[in-house]
Amino acid sequence: MSRTEIFGHRGASGYAPENTLEAFALAVEQKADGVELDVQLSKDGELVVIHDETLDRTTNGTGLVMNYTLEELKTFTVSANGPERYPNAKIPTLREVLELMKQTGTKVNIELKTGEIWYPDIEKKTVALVKELGMEDKIIYSSFNHYSVMAVKEIDPEAETAFLLGHVPLDVEKQAREMDVQGLHPGTVHMHMPSVRKAYLDSGLNLRVWTVNEEEDMRDLIGAGIKAVISNYPDRAFKIREETESR
Ligand code: G3P
Ligand code: MG
Numbered sequence: 001m002s003r004t005e006i007f008g009h010r011g012a013s014g015y016a017p018e019n020t021l022e023a024f025a026l027a028v029e030q031k032a033d034g035v036e037l038d039v040q041l042s043k044d045g046e047l048v049v050i051h052d053e054t055l056d057r058t059t060n061g062t063g064l065v066m067n068y069t070l071e072e073l074k075t076f077t078v079s080a081n082g083p084e085r086y087p088n089a090k091i092p093t094l095r096e097v098l099e100l101m102k103q104t105g106t107k108v109n110i111e112l113k114t115g116e117i118w119y120p121d122i123e124k125k126t127v128a129l130v131k132e133l134g135m136e137d138k139i140i141y142s143s144f145n146h147y148s149v150m151a152v153k154e155i156d157p158e159a160e161t162a163f164l165l166g167h168v169p170l171d172v173e174k175q176a177r178e179m180d181v182q183g184l185h186p187g188t189v190h191m192h193m194p195s196v197r198k199a200y201l202d203s204g205l206n207l208r209v210w211t212v213n214e215e216e217d218m219r220d221l222i223g224a225g226i227k228a229v230i231s232n233y234p235d236r237a238f239k240i241r242e243e244t245e246s247r
Contacts, residue, residue, distance in 0.1 A: 007032060017078040055073075142161065184200055
């Protein structure tokens with residue numbers, strides 16, 4: 001059984017403002033094997049790392065991300081779920097995050113946020129940036145929008161991809177295999193459903209489960225040998241993996 005990898009969900013977002021350079025650096029410090037991040041497009045077509053389509057929840061700005069240029073987006077501060085230790089956290093570009101992760105050799109799960117707004121050319125721009133930085137072997141592309149996943153494959157047939165799951169669609173594991181999509185990213189709750197769990201574990205696909213924040217789930221899923229747990233608390237998952245391995 002191979003070792004379960006630990007991915008920091010939006011970075012080490014349990015401790016630092018989500019999807020910021022500070023949160024990604026902290027995930028690396030906490031010995032995460034990878035980070036997960038969310039990508040949207042600015043008004044001037046720049047790839048920016050922020051979870052919501054709007055600024056309101058995580059920053060001191062308001063309205064849609066797509067209505068602001070990168071320069072304007074950089075004037076906002078990211079404050080949500082971050083202690084006051086990070087008063088100057090900004091919305092990073094995908095380039096900034098990838099350059100930081102490249103230095104550390106950390107894997108990156110790029111989630112294309114195309115479930116509500118399908119930004120024109122977001123796949124093309126993302127794949128081009130990854131190639132420019134020579135990080136192809138470190139990247140896993142995923143999206144709740146499975147058409148977006150297929151668009152990535154069309155641009156780069158060698159890219160590692162995964163279907164992100166918010167529900168439990170019938171036979172998605174078969175479809176992934178047929179489509180040559182290597183991974184499934186289900187929610188923790190889906191892994192609590194015996195028949196779904198069995199279908200996913202038996203599929204042989206790269207299972208990366210989100211968001212695994214409870215220690216009981218970490219122990220269970222690391223014990224089951226899934227490919228990765230995606231957690232807001234990489235340090236906790238790391239500790240549990242060490243305990244599991246020392247047994
Ligand atoms: O990629 C896993 C997870 O991040 C998907 O949900 O809403 O946290 O982006 P969300
Ligand atoms: Mg995400």
